[in-house]
Amino acid sequence: MIDACGLTKRYGEVVAVDDLSLRVSAGETYALLGLNGAGKTTTIRMLLGMVRPTSGSVHVLGTAVGPGEHALWSRVGYLVETPAAYPELTVRENLTVAARLRGVSASRRVDEVVERLNLAVYADKRARTLSLGNAQRLGLAKALVHEPDLLILDEPANGLDPAGVVEIRELLRELSHDRGVTVVLSSHILTEVARLATRIGVIHRGRLVRELEAADLNAFLRQRLSVSTRDPEAAEQALTAAGFVPVRSENGALVLADAQSVREPDVVATVLVAAGCPPTRLVVEQDDLETFFLREVGS
Numbered sequence: 023m024i025d026a027c028g029l030t031k032r033y034g035e036v037v038a039v040d041d042l043s044l045r046v047s048a049g050e051t052y053a054l055l056g057l058n059g060a061g062k063t064t065t066i067r068m069l070l071g072m073v074r075p076t077s078g079s080v081h082v083l084g085t086a087v088g089p090g091e092h093a094l095w096s097r098v099g100y101l102v103e104t105p106a107a108y109p110e111l112t113v114r115e116n117l118t119v120a121a122r123l124r125g126v127s128a129s130r131r132v133d134e135v136v137e138r139l140n141l142a143v144y145a146d147k148r149a150r151t152l153s154l155g156n157a158q159r160l161g162l163a164k165a166l167v168h169e170p171d172l173l174i175l176d177e178p179a180n181g182l183d184p185a186g187v188v189e190i191r192e193l194l195r196e197l198s199h200d201r202g203v204t205v206v207l208s209s210h211i212l213t214e215v216a217r218l219a220t221r222i223g224v225i226h227r228g229r230l231v232r233e234l235e236a237a238d239l240n241a242f243l244r245q246r247l248s249v250s251t252r253d254p255e256a257a258e259q260a261l262t263a264a265g266f267v268p269v270r271s272e273n274g275a276l277v278l279a280d281a282q283s284v285r286e287p288d289v290v291a292t293v294l295v296a297a298g299c300p301p302t303r304l305v306v307e308q309d310d311l312e313t314f315f316l317r318e319v320g321s
């Protein structure tokens with residue numbers, strides 16, 4: 023569906039995207055995950071031919087992205103940053119224009135996306151009166167009105183309230199499962215990405231620093247054993263004497279990060295009981311997603 027090779031974009035001294043290659047296959051939901059300024063929007067703009075790469079190439083649906091490839095975009099729906107709409111036209115009129123531009127004449131499709139994006143109440147309101155969240159809904163409706171095979175969305179949850187975030191997640195999931203739509207999206211919200219994506223690309227300072235299957239995400243979350251006792255100093259000594267490497271955490275618990283402690287906490291408990299300082303709490307903890315992400319981007 024998408025084949026981007028060695029994409030680089032420089033703005034003077036700033037390297038917004040640096041030698042980034044990615045492939046997205048049919049049916050995937052691929053999420054570009056990165057902090058503010060990581061290069062997500064620039065990458066997405068290059069995929070869509072809105073920004074010309076300084077070097078590298080992009081193929082979308084087998085076609086090289088470049089001037090004159092109009093037919094290609096009838097199969098692609100996209101939303102980039104603040105969605106643009108004709109401010110004096112109503113929601114329905116905006117969608118009708120978008121549909122016509124994509125060669126779709128059926129007003130049924132406009133009704134369907136109005137319904138699907140919960141815009142019925144606003145259908146006859148001018149676009150300029152919409153809240154940020156509803157403007158985002160209109161942007162998504164425009165991206166979907168021609169039933170594209172590929173959706174490319176920059177921060178689709180932007181401006182939406184928590185219910186709207188869930189709604190859009192469900193919509194994208196449904197499009198992917200029921201209609202086989204391929205989705206490429208960017209986000210800086212790891213928990214959201216983890217719920218939706220089948221594959222995740224972590225982008226940092228313009229570089230794709232890691233790609234992983236969402237199903238493998240758990241394997242990247244480090245585990246450790248956290249032990250509390252009434253006498254942490256004695257416990258630390260006993261564990262050190264037994265060959266463990268306990269580290270005192272801020273809350274006074276001892277943390278053991280080695281694989282054996284995580285696998286066999288009973289061995290740790292036995293050492294502590296024998297030393298006369300039995301554990302009052304013994305728990306295997308896992309990195310949360312934010313810790314994983316910050317570790318990946320090294321900050």
Ligand SMILES: Nc1ncnc2c1ncn2[C@@H]1O[C@H](COP(=O)(O)OP(=O)(O)OP(=O)(O)O)[C@@H](O)[C@H]1O
Binds near residue numbers: 059064
């Ligand atoms: N037109 C431009 N001129 C100069 N610098 C730019 C331009 N567009 C982007 N940049 C710079 O390129 C870098 C990447 O920006 P980009 O908007 O792609 O990041 P992003 O990951 O989408 O960030 P955000 O989540 O904040 O939207 C940033 O340092 C940004 O300031």
